[in-house]
Amino acid sequence: MTTTPVTLLTGFLGSGKTTLVNRLLTEQVGQRIAVVVNEFGELGIDAALIASRDGDDVVELANGCVCCAGRGDLVKAVETLVSSGRDLDHVLVEGSGMADPGPVVESLVGPPLSERLAYTGTVTCVDAANFDANLEHAEAAYNQLTHADLLIINKADLVTPEVLELIGQGLRRLNAAAAQVTTVRCAVPAESVLTPMPAADHRAPATHGPESHTMIGVTVGAAGELDAERLRTWLAGLPRSVVRAKGIVYLAGSDTPRVVQVVSGAVELGELPAGSTVRPGRSALVLIGTGLDEDRLRRGFTACVA
Structure with missing residues (x-):
């Protein structure tokens, strides 16, 4: 075989x-x-x-x-x-x-x-x-x-x-x-x-x-387009317990979705890879870390809606 x-x-x-x-x-x-x-x-x-x-x-x-x-x-x-x-x-x-x-x-x-x-x-x-x-x-x-x-x-x-x-x-x-x-x-x-x-x-x-698995993942989402500056400020201010965040967001004034990458405090809003397939819809992120306050994270993300 x-x-x-x-x-x-x-x-x-x-x-x-x-x-x-x-x-x-x-x-x-x-x-x-x-x-x-x-x-x-x-x-x-x-x-x-x-x-x-x-x-x-x-x-x-x-x-x-x-x-x-x-x-x-x-x-x-x-x-x-x-x-x-x-x-x-x-x-x-x-x-x-x-x-x-x-x-x-x-x-x-x-x-x-x-x-x-x-x-x-x-x-x-x-x-x-x-x-x-x-x-x-x-x-x-x-x-x-x-x-x-x-x-x-x-x-x-x-x-x-x-x-x-x-x-x-x-x-x-x-x-x-x-x-x-x-x-x-x-x-x-x-x-x-x-x-x-x-x-x-x-x-x-x-x-x-x-x-080996002390970390948890928290998913946050929002239906409306996000304000880019507000989103960057919120991402930069995430608690140190957030080790990783990643997701796809829709920004006000932009025709294409953006990729959010946060690694140990470093924030990047980049373009989708060529050929990637993303269904239109809600902006959403996954945040991974220890001792995360889910309600606070969801409120913070929702506050970024334009």
Whole structure:
């Protein structure tokens, strides 16, 4: 039976996984690549931010981490893809920022998927600008580093060469077998990600459980167009406990929706990737962090309506 190569993409919240997926889809024209997206929270954002292309399949697993509540959905989604008769060249599984990769790999290399897939390795995106803070936030961030076969040290333009060297040294102590590459906006050759990795280790980490998932996701939405300046002010003033925020908003005076990205306090309102599909509708954000006041966040977002 012919097997389909599968690669797991991991990395803590805001490290650049979706940027990497879009680069791979753009560079690998002519290949049929299926992307399985996992979201942390009830609102699917990442699938909308992936540039669609004729022949591509995007399967979104919303509301839960693939290594826990959504693990059965992951197996089902991937099995459906590879059993559908589609002539796929590769499957990319983009885990949520809070996913422990060990149990995910265990699902990909074990039955029933082992007969259909050829696991090529785990790629972890590393946020150089928030490296220390991310390790302090969650055990999952640590597990993502130790289980990687390729470490993409992203956002290199936001730190000094000295900091990059220290990060590289720290990663070698954590995971000496993994290859390292330093990037800006995940600009890495596709073959580095899609070809089998010599260091690939199929073992799952020994520790895994609810203690890895101390963060929660809060969804906020508004029916009307938003005032851009008011929105920027509100985003910039979010409590430090908000580690990540992302979403799609409709701004007054603009004909196209904008993508909101907040990573550890840094705010960006950008354009949608070319070819992405977004249904017209409400502005909505997912905010991820610890000890979040849901009512206060929803009131603040609603106050941004123009």
